[in-house]
Amino acid sequence: MTAPLPGYLLEVAGLRTAFHTRAGAVRAVDGVDVIVRRGECLGVVGESGSGKSVTFASVMGLIRPPGQIEAGTVRFDGQDLRTLSPRQMRAIRGRDIAMTMQDALTALNPALTVGEQISEVLEAHDEGLPRRGPARRRAITDRAVEMLRLVGIPSPTERLRQYPHEFSGGMRQRMMIAIALSSRPKLLIADEPTTALDVTIQAQVLELIADIRAKLGMSVVLITHDLAVVAEHCDRVMVMYAGEVVEEGPTQAVIGDPRHPYTKGLLASIPRPALRGEKIHPITGQVPELINLPEQCRFHSRCPEAGLGCLARIHMQSSGPGRKARCIRLHDGGEAHG
Amino acid sequence: MSDAAVTRPTPSQSLLLRNLAVFAENRLAAGSAILVLIFVALALFAPLIAPQDPNATDLFRRLQPPAWQAGGDWAHVLGCDALGRDILSRIIYGSRVSMLVGATVVFIATSIGILAGLAAGYLGGWVDTIISRTVDILLGFPYLIFAIGLMAMMGAGLGNIILALVYKEWVIPCRVVRAETLATREQEYVEAARALGASNRHIMLREILPNILSPVIVVSTIRMANVIILEASLSFLGLGVQPPTASWGAMVADGRAFIMQAWWVSTFPGLAILLLVLALNVASQGLRDAFDPRFHE
Amino acid sequence: MAEPLLSVTGLTKVYRGTPSIVGRLMGRPTLEVKAVSDVSLSVERGEILGLIGESGCGKSTLGRTILRLHEPTRGGIRFDGIDVSSLPPHEMKAMRRRMQIIFQDPYASLNPRRTVADIVGLPLRLHGLARGKAETRDMVAAIIEKVGLKTAHLDRYPHQFSGGQRQRIGIARALVSRPEFIVCDEPVSALDVSIQAQIIELLSDLKRDMGLTYLFISHDISVIGYLSDRVAVMYLGEVVEIGPVQAILERPRHPYTQTLMSAVPKVEAQGGRHRVRLMGDLPSPLDPPSGCKFHTRCPLATDLCRSQSPTSQTLGIGHHASCHRLGEDLNLQEEVTA
Numbered sequence: 001m002t003a004p005l006p007g008y009l010l011e012v013a014g015l016r017t018a019f020h021t022r023a024g025a026v027r028a029v030d031g032v033d034v035i036v037r038r039g040e041c042l043g044v045v046g047e048s049g050s051g052k053s054v055t056f057a058s059v060m061g062l063i064r065p066p067g068q069i070e071a072g073t074v075r076f077d078g079q080d081l082r083t084l085s086p087r088q089m090r091a092i093r094g095r096d097i098a099m100t101m102q103d104a105l106t107a108l109n110p111a112l113t114v115g116e117q118i119s120e121v122l123e124a125h126d127e128g129l130p131r132r133g134p135a136r137r138r139a140i141t142d143r144a145v146e147m148l149r150l151v152g153i154p155s156p157t158e159r160l161r162q163y164p165h166e167f168s169g170g171m172r173q174r175m176m177i178a179i180a181l182s183s184r185p186k187l188l189i190a191d192e193p194t195t196a197l198d199v200t201i202q203a204q205v206l207e208l209i210a211d212i213r214a215k216l217g218m219s220v221v222l223i224t225h226d227l228a229v230v231a232e233h234c235d236r237v238m239v240m241y242a243g244e245v246v247e248e249g250p251t252q253a254v255i256g257d258p259r260h261p262y263t264k265g266l267l268a269s270i271p272r273p274a275l276r277g278e279k280i281h282p283i284t285g286q287v288p289e290l291i292n293l294p295e296q297c298r299f300h301s302r303c304p305e306a307g308l309g310c311l312a313r314i315h316m317q318s319s320g321p322g323r324k325a326r327c328i329r330l331h332d333g334g335e336a337h338g
Numbered sequence: 339m340s341d342a343a344v345t346r347p348t349p350s351q352s353l354l355l356r357n358l359a360v361f362a363e364n365r366l367a368a369g370s371a372i373l374v375l376i377f378v379a380l381a382l383f384a385p386l387i388a389p390q391d392p393n394a395t396d397l398f399r400r401l402q403p404p405a406w407q408a409g410g411d412w413a414h415v416l417g418c419d420a421l422g423r424d425i426l427s428r429i430i431y432g433s434r435v436s437m438l439v440g441a442t443v444v445f446i447a448t449s450i451g452i453l454a455g456l457a458a459g460y461l462g463g464w465v466d467t468i469i470s471r472t473v474d475i476l477l478g479f480p481y482l483i484f485a486i487g488l489m490a491m492m493g494a495g496l497g498n499i500i501l502a503l504v505y506k507e508w509v510i511p512c513r514v515v516r517a518e519t520l521a522t523r524e525q526e527y528v529e530a531a532r533a534l535g536a537s538n539r540h541i542m543l544r545e546i547l548p549n550i551l552s553p554v555i556v557v558s559t560i561r562m563a564n565v566i567i568l569e570a571s572l573s574f575l576g577l578g579v580q581p582p583t584a585s586w587g588a589m590v591a592d593g594r595a596f597i598m599q600a601w602w603v604s605t606f607p608g609l610a611i612l613l614l615v616l617a618l619n620v621a622s623q624g625l626r627d628a629f630d631p632r633f634h635e
Numbered sequence: 636m637a638e639p640l641l642s643v644t645g646l647t648k649v650y651r652g653t654p655s656i657v658g659r660l661m662g663r664p665t666l667e668v669k670a671v672s673d674v675s676l677s678v679e680r681g682e683i684l685g686l687i688g689e690s691g692c693g694k695s696t697l698g699r700t701i702l703r704l705h706e707p708t709r710g711g712i713r714f715d716g717i718d719v720s721s722l723p724p725h726e727m728k729a730m731r732r733r734m735q736i737i738f739q740d741p742y743a744s745l746n747p748r749r750t751v752a753d754i755v756g757l758p759l760r761l762h763g764l765a766r767g768k769a770e771t772r773d774m775v776a777a778i779i780e781k782v783g784l785k786t787a788h789l790d791r792y793p794h795q796f797s798g799g800q801r802q803r804i805g806i807a808r809a810l811v812s813r814p815e816f817i818v819c820d821e822p823v824s825a826l827d828v829s830i831q832a833q834i835i836e837l838l839s840d841l842k843r844d845m846g847l848t849y850l851f852i853s854h855d856i857s858v859i860g861y862l863s864d865r866v867a868v869m870y871l872g873e874v875v876e877i878g879p880v881q882a883i884l885e886r887p888r889h890p891y892t893q894t895l896m897s898a899v900p901k902v903e904a905q906g907g908r909h910r911v912r913l914m915g916d917l918p919s920p921l922d923p924p925s926g927c928k929f930h931t932r933c934p935l936a937t938d939l940c941r942s943q944s945p946t947s948q949t950l951g952i953g954h955h956a957s958c959h960r961l962g963e964d965l966n967l968q969e970e971v972t973a
Contacts, residue, residue, distance in 0.1 A: 046825035168692075168917070193854060197691035198854065198917075203898040228900035253872055255902060269832035271901060273860030273884050280861070282832030475767035530808070533704055534758045535731035548748035 007073075009057070009187055009219050010036040015072030017051075017058045020065075024291040027092055028067075030243040033316075035322040035328060036187065041220040042215060043234030043251065045227055045266075050240040051285050056189045060099055061089045098180035100173070102192035107176060108164040110153050114175055115160030118144040118182050124244050125183040147178040150215075151208055170201035174208065182210060188213075189221045194229065227266060229235035231255050240297040243290055245316065248322025250252050260325040261303045297327070350419040356554070360628040367548040367624020380430050381437040389413065390424035392431040392580045399421050417602045420593060425602065428584040429610050430630055435496070435585040436576075436614065439569040439597070440562045442500050447507035448558050454508065455515025456542045460523055473509045481506055482571060489577040496579050499572055514557050518550035525549075552629035560623035563615040570611050586611050638716060639677035640848050641701070641816060646674045648700045648709035660944060667919050670696040672872035673710070678816070683842070685863030685880070687856060687895070691917055693872040694852045698818040701850070702734055703727060713835040714816065732762045734829075735809040739821035741801035745793040751791040751804055753781060778811045779804075781844075792827040799830035803837070810841065819851045822856060835862065854885065856899050860884050865953065868892045870921060871928040878954030890933050894959040935960050 007017065010281075012034040019026040029051040036042050039064040045252050047053040058069050061081065077096065081089065101107035109117060112213040119140050129143075132137045141160070148156035151174040160298040175191055180188060189207060190222050194202035210233060222234055230251060237255070239262065247260040257266045265283035278287040297303070309328050314323055319325040361369050379385060390413070399422035403410045410417060416425040458469040476484075488502040522528065523546065531545050572578045573587030582589065586607040593603030648671040658722055670693045678684045687696045699705050703719065712720040718728060738744035740804045745754055755775045758764070765771040776786045782803040793801055802822060809817055819838065823831040839862060842849060853859050859866055860880060867877040868889065876889040887893045918924050918931055926943050930936040937959065 047829060158919040199856070200689065200894060203900075206900075226900065227828075229904045231902045232900045266828055267902065269829045271832065271835055271861035273857065273880070276861055276880070280832050280836060282827040282836055284833070285829075286799065286830070336731050340640060526738045526740055527746040528804075529699075529704060529742050530736070531746075531757065533702060533731060533736045534808070535728040535761050540761075545746055549746065572787070621891075 005039065008035050009077060010034065011051075011073075011075040011158060012055070012059060013075075015055060015058055016070040017054050017063055017067060019067045019292075026290045027293065028290060030290075030293075031223055032072075032240075032243075032245055034059075034238065034245075036219050036221060038186075039217055040235045041210075041222060041233060043223065043230035044223045044240065045222060045230055045237060045288060046240035049242065049290065052240045055222060055240070056099070056221060058190070060088075060093055062099075062163060072087040085231050085233045085248065088332060090235060091125075094121055094181045094185075096185055096189045097185065097189065098185040099189040099191060100176045100180050100193055102195050108172060108179075110164055111123065113161055113163055114148075114167075114179075116139070117289040118147055118160075121179055122184045125290075139188070143182065144291055147182045147336050148175075150181065150212065151178040152204075153178070153274060157310050159325050169179050170197055170204060173197060173201075177205070177208065177212075181216070185218060186322075187221065188220045189223070191223045192225070193222070195225070202229075208263050209238055210234075227270065239266070241291075242287055244298060244326060246299065246327070247319070247323070247325040248321065253320060253323055257320075259323070259330055260299075261305050261320040262299045263325075265302075265304075357628045361439070361624055364550065364627065366437050367621055368436045370617040370624065372619035373613065374621055377381055377433055377614050377617070378437060381433040383433055384431050388424075388427035389415070389428045390427040391426040392584050395421040395423055401596060401603065403600070404602050416606045417600070419589070419603045420600075421521060425589075425606050427587060429586070429607055432586045432589060432612070433583040433614075434447060435573075435583065436566045436569060436611075439499055439503070440494070440566040443503040443507055443569075444464065444558050444562045445563045446504045447561070448511045448554065449506040450504070451511025452515050452554065455512040456519055458512070458536065459516040459519025461548065466516075468626060473512055476506050476509045479506070480610060482568065485568060485572060486575065486577060494577050494580055499569060502572075503568055507565065510561055511540075511554055511557055512596075514553055515550060518553055520547055522546045523550055530549065553626075554572055554624040556622055556629060559625060563618035563622075566615060566618075567611065575576070636713075638713075639679075640678035640680040641850070642675075642713045643701060644711045644714065646697070646700060647672055647708045648696055649706060649708040666921060668960050669872050669923070670920065671700060673794070674869075674872075674874050676867055676874060676877060677808055678848055678850055679845065680815075680848055682844040682864040683851050683862055685859035685866040686850060686852045686869060687854065687859050687866060688869035689854060689917065691871075691920060692869040693920075694869050695820055697869070698736070698820050698850060698852050701733075702736055704736070706801050726898070732764075733814050733920055734816045734818075735812070735814040736818040736820060737802075737822045739806055740825050741798050741805055742793075742825075743804050745801055747793055750790050750792060751779070751784075754793070754804060754938055755807045755811055758808065764812060773809075774811060778807045781841070782807045782810070797830075798826055799833060802826060802830075802834055803825075806834075806837065806841070810845065810847075813845070814847075816824075816848045819849050821852075821853055821907075824853065824855065831858075832909075838862075849890075850874070856893045856896065857882075862876065871918065871923055873905045873928060873957070875929065875958070878951065878956075880952045882951060887957050888950055888954075888961055889929075890935050890960070891954075927957075 012032065014036075015029055015032045016027070017029040019028055032051065032055050034055065038091045044055070054063070054067075056061055059074050059081070063069055069082070072082070076092070082094065084092070122140050122143055129139050144160055145156045148159055153159055153171065153174055164175065165238050167175060175294045177190075177193070188209070193209065194205050197205060204231065209220060210223070222230065224230060234251050234332070236249065237251045239246050239254070239260065247254060247258065248264045254263065255267065258267055261284070268281050269283060271280055283302050288298060288301065295313045297310040297314045299305040299307070307329070314326050314328055316326045316329060319330050344352075396418070399418040401420060402418040402422070404417040405412045405415045414426070416429070418424055419428070429631055430615070443488075454469050458466040477506060483566065484506055485502045488505060492498040492501065528541060528545050531541050536545070541557045569578060570585070570587030570590070573585040574591040577589065578587055579585045589607035590604045593600065596603055638704055647669065649666045651666065661908060662908045672693075674697060676684070677799045686697065696705060700707050703712070704855065707720055711718060714730065714734060714771055717730070721729070723817065724728060734939055743936045755778060759771050759774055765774050772789070777791065779786060779789065782801060784803050784807070788796070793804065796804065803840040806822075811911045822838065823834050826834060835858065838849070841847060851859065863880050863892050866880050866883040868883070868891065869875065871893050875891045876883065876887065883892060884896070885897050916929070925941060927933070927936070927945050930940040933940065939959050943958045943959070947955045948961055949955055950961065
């Protein structure tokens with residue numbers, strides 16, 4: 001395993017992405033900062049509408065009208081991605097940053113064999129290949145077989161000639177990871193890689209991502225709604241709610257001792273066999289609509305600890321070593337509500 | 339790879355209102371719909387609007403040119419035909435035949451098509467086999483030749499035109515309804531209704547039908563344009579309504595003999611057909627876009 | 636001992652695919668999928684039987700076959716002393732008032748063209764349970780408030796509600812006819828974590844208040860473990876293990892149950908946990924393995940397992956499992972990772 005290199009691989013600051021609809025501007029991502037260190041695995045947790053997927057679609061430059069990135073900087077490996085031309089951005093996407101989607105069946109092209117799809121990525125991004133001729137084609141096939149073997153697909157040479165629909169759900173997710181990894185990216189963004197999968201297959205895929213991260217020394221962003229997945233696989237965690245980051249820090253610290261009421265509520269919402277017979281205490285109410293939101297804590301309408309002070313703009317503040325939370329009650333209400 | 343999915347806020351109006359709002363924003367389609375409504379008004383209020391009696395002959399005005407040409411006058415704006423009848427008035431009265439045939443045929447055909455399509459799609463089995471085979475057989479005949487054959491057997495006349503066209507027209511909504519029903523049948527709310535103890539009739543008419551109505555309405559509008567053309571073709575061939583009743587198709591046929599010296603006799607009713615059919619087609623495309631949520635932004 | 640509310644014996648559901656005309660002429664056999672294979676179980680009045688398994692294991696089909704939404708191929712279903720499997724249609728319709736279902740997808744299970752009042756009032760109209768429109772509306776309003784919605788919501792359409800609210804509407808529809816038995820078919824799987832907890836609480840409150848009995852189908856062991864009194868585990872159409880919830884969670888005996896338990900990520904666990912690795916994917920139900928259906932993925936499989944299917948053995952009070960190697964009392968977690 002390679003030791004994490006010093007410095008940040010990805011540094012997003014003040015990102016704002018909005019979708020302009022009939023009803024008004026939906027502020028899906030509203031002032032989000034993200035840091036991914038070299039070699040680390042960052043878990044991004046949130047419910048639907050929290051902005052977790054849109055944040056990373058923005059990083060990848062995948063936002064299309066009516067969506068628009070309105071502010072913020074995205075620094076990746078020393079470059080400001082937002083100043084790049086679409087052409088330069090395409091070169092980075094897929095080569096240096098790769099992304100896998102939740103629904104592998106729709107994200108893979110049904111008309112092309114798996115081999116063709118991997119070769120496409122290699123053709124576009126791999127400079128180490130022979131210039132032309134049969135040598136180039138052989139090299140590409142070899143690399144494709146190597147990638148399938150890496151993600152644990154049996155008899156890879158034969159599998160290259162098959163189409164996505166000939167694979168099971170878990171295999172397709174592996175396939176997408178293989179395609180994403182074939183350019184040896186520095187950063188893999190995995191968007192809900194296991195949500196559509198059964199638990200036994202989920203365990204296989206998550207272990208696969210961990211193994212490959214160790215082998216290739218890349219950074220991983222794992223977007224998920226499942227805190228348990230984060231607890232087992234991520235170094236740091238970032239909790240998002242209604243377009244903002246509400247808490248972030250080392251996984252163990254955040255999950256073992258959550259400081260933001262939303263994180264606490266989320267953990268308390270997980271039904272656990274150990275709590276049989278006791279009541280679980282779900283967060284009441286629903287996520288607010290992201291249109292015309294007033295300048296106030298976005299969680300306050302559902303928060304058991306809310307007070308008048310919450311009706312102002314709340315900033316992230318330190319809540320312990322290496323961790324932050326967006327709550328004004330960090331330093332007072334803690335014991336009372338323990 | 340596909341882009342990240344984007345969640346939209348839930349709008350607070352009913353689905354129909356939202357669809358109509360989208361439709362109204364499409365200027366071309368809305369304009370076409372207004373044009374169709376103008377034709378409907380012409381047909382309804384023909385006696386009030388028509389400047390002349392459509393059947394009054396005046397041999398002194400035989401093939402009189404339109405008002406803006408030498409020899410024309412403003413009492414007969416679009417000129418007169420070979421019997422000296424006012425073309426504008428005959429076009430206005432002729433819209434009654436086109437509208438009546440178009441609307442009646444489409445209404446009856448759609449009603450039959452919906453019932454047959456629902457039964458075939460939901461009940462399946464031998465019901466589906468019988469209906470689907472009948473549809474296949476009818477589709478095998480060329481439409482116009484089929485209608486001409488029927489008209490030849492039954493004789494000309496308004497009622498027979500409608501019958502001859504309905505005979506095959508129901509097949510089109512039937513196929514649409516059957517396909518939509520097959521897809522909707524698998525929806526969980528249909529299964530939910532079954533779990534509650536609902537009858538097949540309830541499920542077909544109350545659970546499935548309201549959800550498949552939009553594509554059916556769109557198809558009906560497109561088909562209405564087609565039926566109007568078919569009626570005009572039959573009338574053109576002399577198999578439609580009988581003279582002296584004005585009908586666009588027959589008017590075009592009447593003017594054929596004089597096309598070199600009196601272009602207006604055929605051209606204006608031809609334009610009327612073109613305008614109405616075009617308006618119906620554009621309006622139906624607008625409807626389709628409005629009813630299909632994929633076009634909403 | 637009193638008769639259980641529901642008992643199912645040897646229930647089998649086979650789907651037959653019709654081959655194409657060419658296939659029939661060439662004498663190809665019809666395709667058969669045994670979605671549910673010889674399942675026997677019972678549910679006592681007032682209890683929650685959890686039914687767990689991965690996608691494609693037949694748990695949903697079992698639930699629907701019990702309600703005769705799908706006609707059983709073989710086997711008996713007794714509900715409150717009545718043989719439901721052979722009831723003629725009009726008597727079955729009357730039974731439906733007493734046996735209901737809550738669906739997984741709150742978007743697909745509500746007719747988008749009908750108002751909440753229509754949707755929830757339908758069972759009352761179908762079974763003639765209310766006299767006149769006013770009484771129907773009163774009864775609908777009462778149940779709507781019971782599931783945590785407002786009477787102001789009655790004239791709205793499903794698309795105006797969030798996923799959690801829609802699921803409440805679906806629950807109201809299932810409960811308005813005062814049934815005794817509910818099949819809950821993954822009722823919280825499509826919901827966000829915080830909303831999931833709200834619905835779980837609601838379902839357990841309603842069960843207590845209305846004296847309900849649930850067959851609770853889920854792929855989520857945490858939810859099943861929290862809610863159920865007893866648990867049945869399904870694999871490829873068969874119940875492989877059934878028993879009291881503590882026994883299944885703390886001392887699962889079937890190798891598949893053991894794998895399933897170890898695959899679930901847990902918030903408490905912080906990495907380094909021993910996990911039973913399950914190789915490969917679920918075999919195709921079109922061509923199920925011979926002998927024990929789990930043998931293709933089981934780390935303990937022997938020749939006996941490959942040739943002969945195991946019979947159910949009693950392991951404790953109400954605890955049964957079907958496995959050839961039960962007698963050796965193996966613990967996979969220690970066995971494999973040691």
